[in-house]
């Protein structure tokens with residue numbers, strides 16, 4: 001896992017090129033940090049369809065039942081060009097684990113784009129539209145990790161995104177043998193339990209393969225289940241369930257002060273006063289002390305490189 005780099009498509013104006021309409025680049029410290037740990041495939045859809053840098057801004061405009069991509073002042077229309085470029089680009093992608101898109105852009109924005117009723121200086125009628133490029137990404141790759149650089153400043157969203165892209169990348173690199181799948185499933189047991197206990201059980205049945213399917217069929221079914229497991233982030237209640245399970249392995253070895261300290265930390269986590277990583281770190285220290293081999297290989301303790309762990313949180 002240490003050497004596996006997820007392949008992530010990135011809006012090029014985020015930390016790579018000053019290609020925004022105003023000739024500037026967006027600086028995201030998280031993307032900067034990720035450069036060492038993921039393989040970025042960068043793209044600027046607006047430059048790809050022939051728009052210059054700098055350029056007049058473009059916007060999403062409601063036109064009857066349709067949404068068009070037009071120049072904000074002149075109304076020149078780029079909808080067809082953008083849709084056809086996006087379909088071709090997205091259709092040509094292979095072996096991708098996720099996307100980081102620029103927020104609020106009428107091309108790349110994934111959920112917070114302004115929509116207008118016309119051109120010129122008028123107020124937006126909505127701030128919840130999706131950029132045309134982002135829409136094609138969602139249509140084809142909605143099951144992968146898709147985030148924007150703004151949302152990644154939120155600790156919970158970032159941890160979910162990183163966990164998802166690293167697990168999917170690891171699965172993508174897994175040798176296609178049943179032994180490797182069994183090991184993968186076993187080492188992800190507590191991670192998947194924190195995400196979705198029911199889907200964890202269903203994934204276990206796929207691995208058990210009572211129907212005697214071919215290895216390729218089993219992997220295909222398992223991959224589909226993996227996407228379902230990661231559909232939503234893990235929540236506080238499911239994490240507490242997992243933390244208590246793991247605590248159970250150590251509790252006989254601990255003295256009453258240590259137990260009380262752990263339960264206190266758990267309570268603070270329940271009240272959202274400390275992040276998950278603080279409680280996991282306590283368990284990790286016991287893992288080193290008591291050398292529990294089954295737990296030692298659990299990805300729950302390190303679902304992505306530790307260098308990417310950070311408790312910074314915008315609170316947004």
Ligand code: SF4
Pocket residue numbers: 011012013014019020021043044045046047102105107108
């Ligand atoms: S938001 Fe997308 S289209 Fe706009 S400059 Fe950035 S990469 Fe290019």
